[in-house]
Amino acid sequence: MKFIDLTKRTEIGANSYYLEMGRHRVVLDSGMHPKDTGEDALPLFKAIADREIEAILISHAHQDHIGTLALAMRRFPGARVFMTDTTAEVGSVLLHNSVNVMTRQREEIGEMSYPLFTHREIDRASERWRSCPLRQQISIAGERAPRRDKDALTFEFFDAGHVLGSTGVMLRAQGQTVFYTGDVNFDDQTIMQAAGFPEDKIDVLIMECTRGDHAKPDDWSRASEEQRLAEALRRAFERDACVLIPVFALGKTQEILAMLYKFRRQRLLPEFPIYIGGLSSKFTDIYDRRAHTTRRQLARLKLMREVAPFILNDETVRDAPVRGGRVYVLSSGMMIPKTLSSVFARRIIENPQHSIFFVGYANPESPAGLLRDAGTDGEVALDLDKPPQRIRCNIEQFQFSAHATRESLVAYARKISPKKILLVHGDPSAVEWMRGILSKELPSSEVIVPPPGVELDL
Numbered sequence: 001m002k003f004i005d006l007t008k009r010t011e012i013g014a015n016s017y018y019l020e021m022g023r024h025r026v027v028l029d030s031g032m033h034p035k036d037t038g039e040d041a042l043p044l045f046k047a048i049a050d051r052e053i054e055a056i057l058i059s060h061a062h063q064d065h066i067g068t069l070a071l072a073m074r075r076f077p078g079a080r081v082f083m084t085d086t087t088a089e090v091g092s093v094l095l096h097n098s099v100n101v102m103t104r105q106r107e108e109i110g111e112m113s114y115p116l117f118t119h120r121e122i123d124r125a126s127e128r129w130r131s132c133p134l135r136q137q138i139s140i141a142g143e144r145a146p147r148r149d150k151d152a153l154t155f156e157f158f159d160a161g162h163v164l165g166s167t168g169v170m171l172r173a174q175g176q177t178v179f180y181t182g183d184v185n186f187d188d189q190t191i192m193q194a195a196g197f198p199e200d201k202i203d204v205l206i207m208e209c210t211r212g213d214h215a216k217p218d219d220w221s222r223a224s225e226e227q228r229l230a231e232a233l234r235r236a237f238e239r240d241a242c243v244l245i246p247v248f249a250l251g252k253t254q255e256i257l258a259m260l261y262k263f264r265r266q267r268l269l270p271e272f273p274i275y276i277g278g279l280s281s282k283f284t285d286i287y288d289r290r291a292h293t294t295r296r297q298l299a300r301l302k303l304m305r306e307v308a309p310f311i312l313n314d315e316t317v318r319d320a321p322v323r324g325g326r327v328y329v330l331s332s333g334m335m336i337p338k339t340l341s342s343v344f345a346r347r348i349i350e351n352p353q354h355s356i357f358f359v360g361y362a363n364p365e366s367p368a369g370l371l372r373d374a375g376t377d378g379e380v381a382l383d384l385d386k387p388p389q390r391i392r393c394n395i396e397q398f399q400f401s402a403h404a405t406r407e408s409l410v411a412y413a414r415k416i417s418p419k420k421i422l423l424v425h426g427d428p429s430a431v432e433w434m435r436g437i438l439s440k441e442l443p444s445s446e447v448i449v450p451p452p453g454v455e456l457d458l
């Protein structure tokens with residue numbers, strides 16, 4: 001068995017992994033770096049340039065897992081592409097949006113290689129995606145009832161509880177099993193249900209480490225954190241503040257909308273206007289349309305109808321009047337320059353009346369990370385084209401991560417007790433903490449932090 005981490009650094013970037021089991025060669029995920037641009041934003045496909053790839057398996061439709069799929073398909077034209085049907089629907093919306101973003105960036109940052117792919121290429125590529133149900137073994141040739149050939153490779157998707165359509169992937173060949181967690185959450189969120197992962201024998205576990213550098217506070221519970229958010233919103237409304245909540249368009253937007261719905265229904269807060277962006281509204285529509293056919297909570301809740309958010313676009317976010325008592329749930333979560341959350345934040349950041357609430361992961365070097373860490377009275381340049389601004393608004397933080405706590409990742413690894421554990425998808429400090437604890441608690445497992453681009457013989 002062979003493995004190459006195609007992610008450029010130990011980080012949450014352009015996540016992609018090469019796996020060879022017997023005569024079979026597959027690629028797991030094909031992400032684009034959420035912050036870097038141009039060549040820096042791509043996986044290390046060069047490390048597998050001369051190899052024939054049979055299949056590309058996509059765990060979920062976040063940019064850092066699916067963003068370069070069109071490029072991978074161009075490079076490996078013979079590869080079959082598999083994902084859940086929900087991920088296919090979400091992924092197509094995300095990649096079309098990515099073409100628009102890159103086309104704009106070509107002008108804004110002068111990245112002449114952009115757009116890296118076109119709308120037409122996404123249309124053609126998505127016709128070749130094969131959608132797979134959860135918990136069904138499928139052969140790498142795409143057969144639902146694979147023949148019992150012991151050398152054949154099969155895969156099976158398991159619900160990862162992270163965002164709509166997200167999965168972990170089990171691969172089996174030659175009596176060996178590899179399980180890739182993708183991005184996972186072992187706890188219920190407000191909409192998503194906890195992951196339903198396999199607990200049988202796994203030889204090699206490829207595990208995400210996003211929250212490896214954050215201990216779960218003893219008194220934290222999702223319910224009490226929701227109460228704390230409702231309370232903070234009530235206080236903000238009392239001083240006639242508007243509240244910006246920067247979020248990922250897929251996942252966190254819908255979780256926050258569901259919380260706001262609950263707050264209104266429980267009469268914790270009065271009616272108040274809510275704003276989201278156009279891309280977020282497309283993903284929210286998919287959550288609503290699939291409410292009855294996906295594993296989730298509040299299955300009858302149709303967010304677009306019940307919460308009825310107003311939609312902002314690139315133009316209206318610049319001049320819509322900023323009024324107290326309104327909540328702006330805008331992407332991007334990392335506040336990448338020129339996105340809705342970045343443009344809107346620049347408008348309110350110097351005004352002590354208003355608030356910005358952070359609700360999930362932000363890379364510490366991203367604008368959201370810099371703003372969060374600088375805090376009130378600090379200074380931040382959200383857009384390098386513009387002068388830095390003094391932070392006068394109120395900044396608060398809440399913990400609604402869509403990722404597993406490090407404690408639950410360790411518990412899962414202990415339950416499975418695999419022969420080898422490969423640690424991926426984490427900042428160096430996060431991966432290092434996981435390596436330390438797993439080496440201690442699972443002395444019979446080999447714990448490996450795969451060096452980028454290097455072939456490991458497992």
Ligand SMILES: [Zn+2]
Pocket residue numbers: 060062162183
């Ligand atoms: Zn994700």
Ligand SMILES: [Zn+2]
Pocket residue numbers: 012015062064065183425
């Ligand atoms: Zn991810």
